[in-house]
Amino acid sequence: MSLWVDKHRPTSLNKLDYHKDQASRLKMLVQSGDFPHLLVYGPSGSGKKTRIMCLLRELYGSGVEKLRIEQNSFTTPSNKKIEISTISSNYHIEVNPSDAGNSDRVVIQELIKTVAQVNQLETSTQKEFKVVVLTEVDRLTKDAQHALRRTMEKYMATCRLILCCNSTSKVIPAIHSRCLGIRVAAPTIEEISQILQSTCKKEGLNLPLELAKKIAVKSNRNLRRALLMCEACRVQQYPFSPDQEVAEPDWELYLKETAGMIVQQQSPKRLLEVRARLYELLTHCIPPDVIMKGLLQELITNCDGQLKTEVVQNAAFFEHRLQLGQKAIYHLEAFVAKFMAIYKRFFEEGIADLF
């Protein structure tokens, strides 16, 4: 039994539920049987991958849905072996090059060169090119990105790239200028609610609009998350009721509690307790920037106007250091300590003003 997210994933451009204009443009794009390199970007859960698969299907037919998962090994010039898994059909291959860490450049180059050199010759039924889908390109090293530049031009005859990422700020301009950028905005609350309702209908269930909206809001406009939450609600209780509780993930509650503790008391002892909790979150693989933003969101609600500015500036400062640094915990803790100091000072000044 597969999850609703997978089971009801649209498979053709015609069936995409939102950004229909874009879908029809994409259809136009591949109608000539060809397309340029693409850079598909947008927040997570906005449906980039689904759109890409629909595009490939439009191009190659249902053959692209016969997927294989395989392990591949590459050897770097310094004779290091790298294992990496790929998903592929006869027409395309998908890889997350950041899995290869610092050797990502070697992996991409090898992969594209091999793919590009193997021609497809039954041109009557097939295209002259294959497609290489690279995910999370915003996590590629600069080295690998630079290496992509000329490769993209050189192997254009036999190979198209579809690059996929959340944030184009981290993609070097040289790559950007070689691609057609396709922005996939997150679906709106209304769009998500509608999709939830129609999905439930397909499952033979009746989802009240009120509950659908509630889930959509809680999902943070992330469709994948919304569908998962909706399915969880179904397990919890059916028939649905409009005021049914929508469970948040445990770690979110835990993070909120942690923020509460910070506001409650500002002391070295409390900082130590908070540190232990942050560790707990990190060991459960919650990304540090998500923790930082989650904390900020909660802490801010306890601050006054001017203080808010100061706090958000600090969050931005420490999150940047976190990206460059090695140990996330240092920077998260530094942010918490800084917040405690600012907050405490603010209150003490406030009290002093009273007298």
Added chain:
Amino acid sequence: MQAFLKTGSSKLSTSKEKVTPSSSSSSKESKDKRKHVPWVEKYRPRCVDDVAYQDEVVAVLKKSLEGSDLPNLLFYGSPGTGKTSTILAAARELFGHEMYKTRILELNASDERGISVVREKVKTFAQQSASGIRPDGKPCPPFKIIILDEADSMTGDAQSALRRTMEKESKTTRFCLICNYVSRIIEPIASRCAKFRFKPLAEDVLKKRLRYICGKEEITCEEEAFTALLDTSEGDLRKAITHLQSASRFKGEETITKDDIYDIAGVVPAEVIDQIIKVCHSDSYEKLDKTIMEQIFNGHSGMQLINQIHDKIVVSDELGDKQKSIICDKLAIVDKYLMDGADEYLQIMALCTTIMQQICHADK
């Protein structure tokens, strides 16, 4: 992947049998293929004369086409100004199609170019002799050319190794280094080359080229779309051509409008930027938060947002010089942090709260 590659290679082997008898159909096929060539490749200058706007370097290269010697070359300048095209065109003209392979070694950032490769591959190639006569008896330059494209991504060590080869093989080999920033090339190499800066193409040059392509491809473009193309390409012809081709792919037969171009270029609509500036006047963190969040959900690039906010702030009438300088200082930090991979939401909030502060509480 194995299977993915296998299907391809098996076709490769069967095709060998097929191709020979049906050579007549292959010409038709190649015509079809030509349709799919990206315009940047299709309209790459074929000869040195086709290179627009870079007169200095063209003059030097033309002299060498007439038989005089060629210095080592260092091309630098922003992307899409014709650096790669120029040297490729010159090489083709110098050596013709047949000798190209034996006389030209092209290495770019996608090739392995560590110190060992420079020592071996480049050296071996450089050491091969080069005669001044073509196989067909015509004269040709008595040297080879090694093109190191995107040379700014080579390590300092590799560059040092290169320098030695450059000195040693100066009789038979010319080097052409290409980069965006000349400062990334070590001084001993830079000083051994004739340096040419490739200027960002002037607007009328860009426009002429774009019009030419429109004519050839039989597509129609409203006049303002050209302005939009110039506006978004910053003198980068590759970018302008790519945008044009993308737009025509999206539109089919329809006329291309300026909105199509802005959309493809990822430009944030002007109303959105205006709205952000407007909420910065509200002195409400919550309103700002909501607006920025909305734009993050819309997937607009953080870099693009701050660039466009910058353009508004700089010309703003209501902000004083001091306020502008404080904002621009923050903007520079945010730009750097984003390049380092910091979170877009947090960075844009940091910038916009600074703007809000300066608009609403500047005197404090």
